[in-house]
Amino acid sequence: MKTPKLPVPTPMRGIDTAFTKDSVARRLPEILQRALTENELPKTAVAQLTTLLQSIPNGRIRYLPEHLAPELDIWQANIQPFLGQTWLEAPWLFVETYFFRWVVAAVDHFRSGIDPFAYQKRQGLIATDAQIQALLRQANQYIVNGWQPDHFRQLLLADLWGNQADMSMWSVDDETMPNHAAADDQTAHLLTNDATAVLQLLQKPVNQVDFIIDNAGFELIGDLCLTDYLLATKQVGTVFYHLKLFPTFVSDATAFDVESTVAYLSHHEDPIVRATGQRLITYLVDGRLHLVTDPFWTSPHPLWHLPANLQDQLAKASLVISKGDANYRRALGDANWPHATPFANIVSYLPTPTLFLRTCKSEVLAGLSEAQATEMAKVDEDWLVNGRWGVIQLAHAQN
Structure with missing residues (x-):
């Protein structure tokens, strides 16, 4: 695997700067609240998303719930190194991709076809x-x-x-x-x-x-x-x-x-x-x-x-x-x-x-x-x- 010619600095985390902290602590919950408001979701999805909302930013990184998905095993392996870290302690790019992957799991996207962001895209x-x-x-x-x-x-x-x-x-x-x-x-x-x-x-x-x-x-x-x-x-x-x-x-x-x-x-x-x-x-x-x-x-x-x-x-x-x-x-x-x-x-x-x-x-x-x-x-x-x-x-x- 080819890598950058230079030594790579440590990836940014939510705790590193005011901007990354705001991105995790304020922006992610706002996105989730908007998805809950703009969609009529199944009760199971609402419950899981509400729990997710309450965990940001000081809750702990945990595995995705079991659901039908083509890359679930890969994602669970991606999560393993950061288990137990808070949303602000884990690497920022991981946290953001993890957040959206959790939303997709909660709405059971690969079976339901639900896009929780469809309204924003149409608008x-x-x-x-x-x-x-x-x-x-x-x-x-x-x-x-x-x-x-x-x-x-x-x-x-x-x-x-x-x-x-x-x-x-x-x-x-x-x-x-x-x-x-x-x-x-x-x-x-x-x-x-x-x-x-x-x-x-x-x-x-x-x-x-x-x-x-x-x-x-x-x-x-x-x-x-x-x-x-x-x-x-x-x-x-x-x-x-x-x-x-x-x-x-x-x-x-x-x-x-x-x-x-x-x-x-x-x-x-x-x-x-x-x-x-x-x-x-x-x-x-x-x-x-x-x-x-x-x-x-x-x-x-x-x-x-x-x-x-x-x-x-x-x-x-x-x-x-x-x-x-x-x-x-x-x-x-x-x-x-x-x-x-x-x-x-x-x-x-x-x-x-x-x-x-x-x-x-x-x-x-x-x-x-x-x-x-x-x-x-x-x-x-x-x-x-x-x-x-x-x-x-x-x-x-x-x-």
Whole structure:
């Protein structure tokens, strides 16, 4: 197993910073309370979720209840090293993935099909319908003009800033959710911008691009829009979406979420939006767009623990596009690296050039200069966590 070139710092925990403590002690209970309010759940599920709610943050980590699930044994083994620790003492990424895995167990998702976050996901589309129409109108015009590097840059920016719509951080109706719809904001709030290097990889048509997908809702629209452009212009032959095995992190996308979003677009009253949906259906039917999943994407492990089958899959791509904050945290082992640590020396284990599109919603970050990190602290006190700053950060595969 390839690992980072540098010694990995200890993964962050809830007790480490004010932000991680708040994330565990306040945000997780709020998410759970919202799920209880927005769903009519079976009494057994309500009882288990209420017990879970009461255990955060000072209760002890324990095994999942017995239920039907394809990776239950794997998850019980993942939990074993942290049994008896509190929610604040165990590693932060483990705690968050464990929390959502408990919610899935409580609602018996693999038998019932219940998605406790479905309401938020639906509202994520409805609330951004005007933005969706505007983005797809622009993208359709770009497609008419064929492959143009500047158009790709614009869609890349749109896809990045769609990551601001994160329902595990802000509910759909939260007015504090950041939004960089204005063109000037989109470039002014970039901490790193490797779009030119990405275009070098795509200067000639390539066979395959893989996306490690993050959120449903408006962010997924950005992914679909960029995918439509790459496939319609024939700059890419095939696209793979790596999706979550079950509903997690509130708005993370499953295969069902992609299919339902495509259906939403294909039945839209706006003819341009409808045309986009119909093209996406064609890609799904003819195999140019593949929806795949693996238990790894809902595990608590760092990205360098990629199983061999995923290593092989990603190695076939000319480019991997990793979306969102949680996938970025996973890539860096959710560790508190000095922000000036060379990014390439951490993700040196990746088998393929990988582009990270991520708005900053946690303190895990690398690849800045010392001067930039110092200056950012003066510009915006909460720059690491408020979602107003983003990265277009490319890591080339290393031998």
